[in-house]
Amino acid sequence: MSATGQRSVTVFRVVxxxxxxxxxxxGALLLAQIxxxxxxxxxxxxxxxPYASQESxxxxxxxxxxxxxxxxxxxxxILGALRFDFGRSIIDGRGVRLEVMEKFTRTFSLGLQAVxxxxxxxxxxxxxxHFVPRAAFLLPVARTPxxxxxxLSAVLLAIVAALWLPAVFGSSGSSRSFPAPLxxxxxxxxxxxxxxxATLGARWTSLRxxxxxxxxxxxxxxxxxxxxxxxxxxxxxxxxxLVIGQLSLVLFASLVVEIIFSLPGTGTLMLAxxxxxxxxxxxxxxxxxxxxxxxxxxxxxxxxPVLDPRVAR
Amino acid sequence: xxxxxxxxxxxxxxxxALFFTLRQRPDxxxxxxxxxxxxxxxxxxxxxxxIVENLTLRVAAQVCEGxxxxxxxxxxxxxxxxxxxxxxxxxxWKLSVRQGVKFHPNQCFxxxxxxxxxxxxxxxxxxxxxxxxxxSAFALAGVIEGVADYQSGKTSELSGIRVDGSSVIVKLSxxxxxxxxxxxxxxxxxxxxxxxxxxxDVFGRTxxxxxxxxxxxxxxxxxxxxxxxxxxxKKSAGNIETLTFRVxxxxxxxLAELRGGKISLMRLPDALVNEVAASKPAPTDSSxxxxxxxxxxxxxxxxxxxxxxxxxxxxxVPRALRRAVSKAVRRAELATTITGGLGTPAVGPxxxxxxxxxxxxxxxxxxxxxxxxxxxxxxxxxxTLEILVHEKDSSEQVAELIQSQLAAVxxxxxxxxxxxxxxxxxxLKNKAQCFVLSFEYVFSTPELxxxxxxxxxxIPVPNLFGFKxxxxxxxxxxxxxxxxxxxxxxxxxxxxxxFLVGEAPAVFFYQKRSAVLARKGIEGVWISGNNIxxxxxxxxx
Numbered sequence: 015m016s017a018t019g020q021r022s023v024t025v026f027r028v029v030x031x032x033x034x035x036x037x038x039x040x041g042a043l044l045l046a047q048i049x050x051x052x053x054x055x056x057x058x059x060x061x062x063x064p065y066a067s068q069e070s071x072x073x074x075x076x077x078x079x080x081x082x083x084x085x086x087x088x089x090x091x092i093l094g095a096l097r098f099d100f101g102r103s104i105i106d107g108r109g110v111r112l113e114v115m116e117k118f119t120r121t122f123s124l125g126l127q128a129v130x131x132x133x134x135x136x137x138x139x140x141x142x143x144h145f146v147p148r149a150a151f152l153l154p155v156a157r158t159p160x161x162x163x164x165x166l167s168a169v170l171l172a173i174v175a176a177l178w179l180p181a182v183f184g185s186s187g188s189s190r191s192f193p194a195p196l197x198x199x200x201x202x203x204x205x206x207x208x209x210x211x212a213t214l215g216a217r218w219t220s221l222r223x224x225x226x227x228x229x230x231x232x233x234x235x236x237x238x239x240x241x242x243x244x245x246x247x248x249x250x251x252x253x254x255x256l257v258i259g260q261l262s263l264v265l266f267a268s269l270v271v272e273i274i275f276s277l278p279g280t281g282t283l284m285l286a287x288x289x290x291x292x293x294x295x296x297x298x299x300x301x302x303x304x305x306x307x308x309x310x311x312x313x314x315x316x317x318x319p320v321l322d323p324r325v326a327r
Numbered sequence: 328x329x330x331x332x333x334x335x336x337x338x339x340x341x342x343x344a345l346f347f348t349l350r351q352r353p354d355x356x357x358x359x360x361x362x363x364x365x366x367x368x369x370x371x372x373x374x375x376x377x378i379v380e381n382l383t384l385r386v387a388a389q390v391c392e393g394x395x396x397x398x399x400x401x402x403x404x405x406x407x408x409x410x411x412x413x414x415x416x417x418x419x420w421k422l423s424v425r426q427g428v429k430f431h432p433n434q435c436f437x438x439x440x441x442x443x444x445x446x447x448x449x450x451x452x453x454x455x456x457x458x459x460x461x462x463s464a465f466a467l468a469g470v471i472e473g474v475a476d477y478q479s480g481k482t483s484e485l486s487g488i489r490v491d492g493s494s495v496i497v498k499l500s501x502x503x504x505x506x507x508x509x510x511x512x513x514x515x516x517x518x519x520x521x522x523x524x525x526x527x528d529v530f531g532r533t534x535x536x537x538x539x540x541x542x543x544x545x546x547x548x549x550x551x552x553x554x555x556x557x558x559x560x561k562k563s564a565g566n567i568e569t570l571t572f573r574v575x576x577x578x579x580x581x582l583a584e585l586r587g588g589k590i591s592l593m594r595l596p597d598a599l600v601n602e603v604a605a606s607k608p609a610p611t612d613s614s615x616x617x618x619x620x621x622x623x624x625x626x627x628x629x630x631x632x633x634x635x636x637x638x639x640x641x642x643x644v645p646r647a648l649r650r651a652v653s654k655a656v657r658r659a660e661l662a663t664t665i666t667g668g669l670g671t672p673a674v675g676p677x678x679x680x681x682x683x684x685x686x687x688x689x690x691x692x693x694x695x696x697x698x699x700x701x702x703x704x705x706x707x708x709x710x711t712l713e714i715l716v717h718e719k720d721s722s723e724q725v726a727e728l729i730q731s732q733l734a735a736v737x738x739x740x741x742x743x744x745x746x747x748x749x750x751x752x753x754x755l756k757n758k759a760q761c762f763v764l765s766f767e768y769v770f771s772t773p774e775l776x777x778x779x780x781x782x783x784x785x786i787p788v789p790n791l792f793g794f795k796x797x798x799x800x801x802x803x804x805x806x807x808x809x810x811x812x813x814x815x816x817x818x819x820x821x822x823x824x825x826f827l828v829g830e831a832p833a834v835f836f837y838q839k840r841s842a843v844l845a846r847k848g849i850e851g852v853w854i855s856g857n858n859i860x861x862x863x864x865x866x867x868x
Contacts, residue, residue, distance in 0.1 A: 055746070055748030055749045055751065055752040056748070056752060057748075059748065059751060059752065059755070060747075060748040060751075061379070061462070062379065062462040063379040063462050064747070064751045064764070064788065064789070064791070065465055065788050065789040066379075066462045066463075066464070066465055066788065067464060067465040067468055067788065068787060068788065069459065069468070069475075069478055069479070070459055070460075070461070070462065070464055070465070070478075073459040073460075073478070074460075077460075102527065105371070105372075105377075106371065106372040106374070106377045106527065106531065107377075107527035108372065108527055108528050108532060109527075109528050112528060169577060169579065169580065172577070172580045172583070173579060173580060173583045273576060274576070274577055274580070275580075276369075276549045276573075276574045276575050276576045276577075276580075277549060278369065278547060278548035278549050282369065282548065286369065286371070289746075291748065
């Protein structure tokens with residue numbers, strides 16, 4: 015294939031991908047708005063509390079545009095979202111974009127850190143088993159946490175850390191967004207680490223019986239060269255896909271972790287916004303999250319051909 | 328090669344471990360007197376006008392002050408207003424603003440850095456709090472003259488509030504000798520307009536300017552840091568230089584952090600009383616005896632203006648059924664089970680701790696036989712009830728207990744689970760029969776609580792019951808008449824409360840007390856009826 019032809023294929027892929035993502039995003043927005051409309055109760059009343067006067071409620075409804083026709087509101091919301099302007103929180107008037115970006119940075123650094131810890135742990139364990147086959151009994155042990163729900167492991171670890179290791183783990187009160195506090199990232203790393211161990215472990219087992227691996231062994235490659243050339247290199251696209259897939263999952267799991275460790279992040283913000291019917295905030299969270307995920311997947315797709323030239327063809 | 332990889336891997340692991348260990352700063356590094364308090368929920372916005380959530384108000388109240396406040400006996404005492412006087416019929420009030428009180432320094436004041444608080448600030452803050460944007464406006468709507476026109480936008484001037492030199496003159500729409508008792512909540516704090524003008528992304532979020540004993544140093548959703556205000560106008564007994572509120576939402580984790588020493592003080596939630604107490608506190612106890620595992624801590628108990636109740640749709644539920652329910656519930660069991668003994672069983676709406684008030688005895692009112700008599704008197708009245716519950720204040724747990732208590736007298740209760748907003752929505756649309764709710768009273772005197780929450784003028788909110796009775800209107804008129812010496816008219820108050828108990832627009836269960844669990848050696852802890860703990864009075868070792 016000529017260079018021009020290859021470029022046009024890439025451009026086509028980008029356009030197709032963008033169109034697909036945009037339609038997903040539009041659908042999600044519409045769905046969110048419909049759910050928001052269907053929830054019983056008046057958002058303005060919820061903001062002002064049960065004892066506020068009816069006049070205040072009517073005024074706030076007007077301020078929020080809740081008294082305008084549904085179609086007009088949906089249109090305005092989507093137009094605003096296109097301009098990346100999500101308006102202001104209906105709870106206290108703070109700017110949505112600023113708040114969501116700040117909270118997202120925190121959650122993202124927590125997620126990134128968790129996935130990095132998970133990948134490091136999983137690879138270290140698999141490498142250990144590679145060098146010391148007797149340690150293989152650790153693999154099933156490492157896989158078990160994938161059945162332990164994160165809300166349980168989070169609470170248990172937090173209490174243990176608070177009671178016995180208060181000097182090492184600050185489970186609370188971190189005012190910085192990066193690096194995220196250690197304990198929550200560890201908790202968030204438990205599940206992806208065990209998934210990585212299970213998936214990569216299975217892949218490496220099958221790689222070991224592949225002709226490529228056997229040939230490499232037959233040529234007398236040492237264990238470390240086998241690890242690098244015959245296991246790590248061929249599975250690198252899979253590792254990338256797994257890590258990015260787990261990052262999406264971890265960002266989702268952060269909802270639980272953030273609440274238990276009382277960390278300000280997207281999870282906490284989302285829960286508070288749902289409880290308060292704060293639609294502008296929810297819309298901001300939805301769009302910014304979606305954009306980041308789309309970007310991540312796009313990045314992954316662009317990286318595959320680099321790691322595995324067969325994909326490009 | 329083999330060894331090289333292992334060496335690299337272990338090097339990376341060690342570097343990571345070192346990095347994470349080094350960046351954990353111990354909190355005790357600050358040699359100055361400091362206190363870290365564990366709190367239950369995120370602190371999103373500290374602008375007193377915007378706060379509807381009481382937990383946030385308790386933080387904001389350390390920074391901002393109102394014109395009047397409550398002392399340890401819940402009596403009205405001056406704060407930013409030095410003194411006051413009213414005309415003969417108490418319809419016009421002259422509030423003399425305290426002189427020499429400075430706002431916390433901030434760039435919003437320009438090169439001077441700060442300025443003195445004055446009568447204009449008091450008037451500005453009162454106008455702001457009755458504006459249509461204010462959730463707390465209901466407490467003053469219909470009280471201050473011209474609020475309705477001001478809110479509807481008919482006038483841009485609020486006729487009821489004007490400045491006269493160093494005083495603020497407040498004109499009321501009708502005489503109210505207890506007017507100032509409406510203003511003891513920190514909702515009605517005085518803030519400078521320069522700070523509010525910084526906009527909603529700044530004021531209440533990154534900046535909060537008041538005159539209080541502490542200044543805001545930083546606010547994160549999960550941590551608020553305050554520092555002592557060296558220029559505070561009032562002499563205070565406390566010695567805290569830095570005060571940190573750390574959010575720990577899970578009760579068990581907050582308690583573990585207290586035991587681990589990361590926090591030194593927390594409110595004791597009802598659900599944890601059993602875990603820490605050696606025995607449940609009796610209604611008259613002022614402290615809780617803790618079990619040996621909490622030997623390093625002490626717990627004190629303080630009455631507050633909070634109560635829990637089952638509200639009825641007054642028009643839709645027949646009197647016999649309302650009264651039967653009120654007589655069939657066993658309040659002592661509710662108080663023990665739901666609040667771990669922190670609730671004092673009570674049949675009336677008036678909180679304990681109010682000036683001179685003594686609750687109606689339970690024994691005269693509730694019993695299964697009396698409930699059956701009520702039902703027998705009206706055979707046509709239904710024996711079924713739908714109770715709406717929500718996610719807050721152990722509402723569901725309360726309803727389940729009531730359900731079993733009512734079953735004993737042959738009343739079948741069904742429970743419908745909604746969220747708080749859903750419950751309020753159905754109540755306001757007149758589609759509810761009965762609902763579990765709680766009040767945290769903003770009024771600090773019995774007369775205002777009784778008239779403010781049960782008068783026909785308070786329909787639909789906060790009179791969510793739609794309670795209306797001509798005889799009650801007459802009693803309310805008596806209630807408004809001042810006594811010669813300004814003390815509460817206890818016989819009339821008792822009469823009004825008894826009338827409410829008899830007609831049962833709501834069934835009250837207990838009046839709440841708040842408990843504080845603190846490391847031993849922390850002194851001066853008390854909680855006002857408004858549920859505020861003034862940290863200015865707290866001493867740490």
